[in-house]
Amino acid sequence: MYAGIAFAATPPAPPLDKGGMEEGVAHARYLWSQSPHGKMLERILPPSIEPGELPEPRSEGARLAARYCVQCHYLPSPRMHIADKWTTIVVRMVWRMQGKGNLGELMKEMMDRIEAPDDQEIVTLTRYLQKHGLREMDPRHPGLKSEAGKMFSIACTQCHAAPDPRRHTAREWPEVVERMKRHMAWANTVVGPDSLKTMPVLDTGEIVRFLQRHARAEPKPQSK
Ligand code: HEC
Numbered sequence: 417m418y419a420g421i422a423f424a425a426t427p428p429a430p431p432l433d434k435g436g437m438e439e440g441v442a443h444a445r446y447l448w449s450q451s452p453h454g455k456m457l458e459r460i461l462p463p464s465i466e467p468g469e470l471p472e473p474r475s476e477g478a479r480l481a482a483r484y485c486v487q488c489h490y491l492p493s494p495r496m497h498i499a500d501k502w503t504t505i506v507v508r509m510v511w512r513m514q515g516k517g518n519l520g521e522l523m524k525e526m527m528d529r530i531e532a533p534d535d536q537e538i539v540t541l542t543r544y545l546q547k548h549g550l551r552e553m554d555p556r557h558p559g560l561k562s563e564a565g566k567m568f569s570i571a572c573t574q575c576h577a578a579p580d581p582r583r584h585t586a587r588e589w590p591e592v593v594e595r596m597k598r599h600m601a602w603a604n605t606v607v608g609p610d611s612l613k614t615m616p617v618l619d620t621g622e623i624v625r626f627l628q629r630h631a632r633a634e635p636k637p638q639s640k
């Protein structure tokens with residue numbers, strides 16, 4: 417989407433100002449506590465990553481994400497979405513930051529405190545998120561036709577694309593899926609009528625086995 421824009425070389429990364437970035441999260445928490453819509457905003461994304469845990473935490477992209485992307489909700493992990501998806505999400509979020517989103521009215525009381533990135537920063541941010549984005553499982557993979565594959569697909573594409581099982585080893589997958597279950601529980605703690613809540617009944621055992629069958633091989637023990 418930004419293909420027409422010439423990419424300037426990223427300037428040397430500033431020293432990691434951890435205090436400053438965590439201040440951003442504290443600031444968002446403060447805004448939620450002040451806004452009547454704070455409960456809704458807080459549930460948009462689960463708390464999953466601290467600014468210092470971003471990939472390449474000293475890069476300009478990480479700095480911009482920690483600066484702009486925690487103003488309304490918890491910091492998004494770049495690993496959550498595939499590259500294509502990030503392009504459209506950043507456009508939508510910048511739109512919101514400029515006060516034009518359809519929640520603009522609703523978030524009015526917050527809006528005058530929200531900063532929006534400039535064009536060059538948008539390019540840097542988008543490239544950063546894309547570079548560290550999720551790799552999708554090949555949709556033609558025959559495994560997806562099996563029962564377990566379908567279950568995986570349905571359960572794991574509710575929030576992002578179906579991840580490539582080779583992203584993790586068989587040993588790593590159970591922990592990742594446990595974390596995803598916590599994200600699901602978080603998203604389900606809907607503030608509002610009970611009728612809107614859904615119960616995630618999920619046989620994650622079956623999904624974990626599916627991921628493990630197609631997982632990346634364990635690294636070979638280091639030879640001396
Ligand atoms: C002005 C407030 C605001 C800012 C700042 C903001 N967002 Fe959002 N974001 C929202 C709202 C509201 C939603 C829920 C509605 C939606 O998805 O558009 C949301 C949802 C999301 C989601 C979950 C929806 C999905 O498609 O997965 C992601 C991911 C996200 N934002 C990423 C970002 C990133 C990256 C940035 C920084 C470039 C950012 N946001 C900055 C308001 C904001």
Ligand code: HEC
Nearest residue numbers: 464493495496571572574575579583592593596599600603
């Ligand atoms: C309720 C929303 C939600 C659902 C459903 C969900 N995820 Fe995620 N996923 C996230 C969020 C948020 C992140 C980014 C934060 C993180 O990594 O914990 C993420 C990131 C990931 C990543 C990249 C990070 C990493 O550690 O490699 C993988 C892989 C992943 N999810 C796998 C899965 C699998 C497998 C399922 C199905 C069992 C699943 N997800 C279902 C929300 C969800």
